[in-house]
Amino acid sequence: MNNAIKKVLIRPVENMQILSYQEAQQLCDGNDHGLNELLRRCALAVLNTGAKEDNGLALLEAHPDFRVNVNVKGRGIQLEIENAPANAFVDGEMIVGLQEHLSAVIRDLLYAKNEIIDNPEFDLESSFGITNAIFHLARNANLMCIDRDPNIVVCWGGHSISLEEYKYTKHVGYELGLRRFDICTGCGPGAMKGPMKGAVLGHGKQRHKGARFIGLTEPGIIAAEAPNAIVTELAILPDIEKRLEAFMRLGHGIIIFPGGAGTMEEILYLLSVLLHPQNMDVPIPVILTSSGNHKGYFEAVLEFIENALGEEARQKLTFIHDNPSRVAQLIKKGVQDVRFHRKETSDAYFYNWNLYIPFELQKPFKPTHEGIAQLKLHKNQPPHKLASELRQVFSAIVAGNVKSDGIKQIEEKGPFQIHGDPEIMTRIDNLLKTFVAQRRMKLGTENYVPCYNIITENKGA
Numbered sequence: 001m002n003n004a005i006k007k008v009l010i011r012p013v014e015n016m017q018i019l020s021y022q023e024a025q026q027l028c029d030g031n032d033h034g035l036n037e038l039l040r041r042c043a044l045a046v047l048n049t050g051a052k053e054d055n056g057l058a059l060l061e062a063h064p065d066f067r068v069n070v071n072v073k074g075r076g077i078q079l080e081i082e083n084a085p086a087n088a089f090v091d092g093e094m095i096v097g098l099q100e101h102l103s104a105v106i107r108d109l110l111y112a113k114n115e116i117i118d119n120p121e122f123d124l125e126s127s128f129g130i131t132n133a134i135f136h137l138a139r140n141a142n143l144m145c146i147d148r149d150p151n152i153v154v155c156w157g158g159h160s161i162s163l164e165e166y167k168y169t170k171h172v173g174y175e176l177g178l179r180r181f182d183i184c185t186g187c188g189p190g191a192m193k194g195p196m197k198g199a200v201l202g203h204g205k206q207r208h209k210g211a212r213f214i215g216l217t218e219p220g221i222i223a224a225e226a227p228n229a230i231v232t233e234l235a236i237l238p239d240i241e242k243r244l245e246a247f248m249r250l251g252h253g254i255i256i257f258p259g260g261a262g263t264m265e266e267i268l269y270l271l272s273v274l275l276h277p278q279n280m281d282v283p284i285p286v287i288l289t290s291s292g293n294h295k296g297y298f299e300a301v302l303e304f305i306e307n308a309l310g311e312e313a314r315q316k317l318t319f320i321h322d323n324p325s326r327v328a329q330l331i332k333k334g335v336q337d338v339r340f341h342r343k344e345t346s347d348a349y350f351y352n353w354n355l356y357i358p359f360e361l362q363k364p365f366k367p368t369h370e371g372i373a374q375l376k377l378h379k380n381q382p383p384h385k386l387a388s389e390l391r392q393v394f395s396a397i398v399a400g401n402v403k404s405d406g407i408k409q410i411e412e413k414g415p416f417q418i419h420g421d422p423e424i425m426t427r428i429d430n431l432l433k434t435f436v437a438q439r440r441m442k443l444g445t446e447n448y449v450p451c452y453n454i455i456t457e458n459k460g461a
Helices: 021-028 036-047 056-062 096-117 127-140 163-178 194-205 240-250 261-274 296-309 311-315 324-345 369-373 383-402 404-413 422-437
Strands: 004-010 067-073 076-085 152-156 182-185 213-217 233-236 253-256 286-290 318-321 416-418 452-454
Touching (some): 021 067, 021 096, 036 067, 036 076, 036 096, 096 233, 127 240, 152 163, 152 240, 152 261, 163 194, 163 286, 163 324, 182 194, 240 261, 253 261, 253 324, 261 296, 261 422, 286 296, 296 383, 296 422, 311 383, 383 416, 383 422, 422 452
Parallel strands (some): 182 213, 213 233, 286 318
Antiparallel strands (some): 004 076
């Protein structure tokens, strides 16, 4: 491995210096119930911020000698890091923002395991129990601000985008910053970094103090979308489902830029929530926006949604092409509606308790060949349920493209076999071919090899 720092000693920031011997042992423990391997993966991703890589397995293989040991000292804990990426240091000192992110990793891994997952007081087998757990995770990460009106705009989109698209995300972020919005993203590069970078300038022009740049991630995806350097508040949720729910509970409006399979997964998750009958009166402004010659992504997505899920699903999404100020204006109006609704229903501004998310959307979904083959991909069900099933298709594709566990599955068992209604299968196939043609499936891949097979013949679904 080139350009590695052989050994460095780091003290975590703030309260993460104060850990018990038991917590330190958990972070060093490499067995099935320990946290060391999870810490190693997340820490490597954080310290590798800025690298042009979206393959979690490749990142681990490129740094086989990277190690993190946790030692308890009289004045707190000390991290002993071996073979760390050199780009995380300046003149031998770790970059402060990355040190903060590393401390957030330790905080969230320990809290999730000890206070949530292994705590019998939290019922993770019920819908309310999971929502309550996410609240506690977010509060422990200091993501709750009780003295602010609703102003968090969630931005989704691809981490592998063109320079023109990246500049457009910055322009939208700039318009949001001029309107003093805080930004929340999946914390990675591309469409997750651009809005934050643009908002920095907008906030600066408005002399807006205390701006927030929130990044939400999870261990399975962090290697593909390592936290960018602008993120000031990082939270690592235990799995993708809790991460997605956290976006919807904490955010007040959503802007979606072009992406790939991961962005499509987010859109389908969003629709499976918004289309549920119990959420018909809950306002959440959602805007899809693209720039220049990149209109084709959302044209294909919206065509798929309208044909697979119906006109009602299409109406939940507003599409604006190449108009950053209009995007920000509509989000501002939508967030004002959110504030009015929260006030009228006595719901918290900082956490959307009223939103109903069914348990089947909250359960962690681990893509397996057996599970994918059993998905109910047919129209003989309510649109919100079909959206949920379709979301799992794209979750599997993301896993097979970039997550280390998913990549291993594909290597061992071959591509996922996706069956269902012939019409829906044909439309999924066409949509995925569009993503491949636009080179949106995997960062830096010219000849993409699919991790899936779409079976278009009728299998009795």
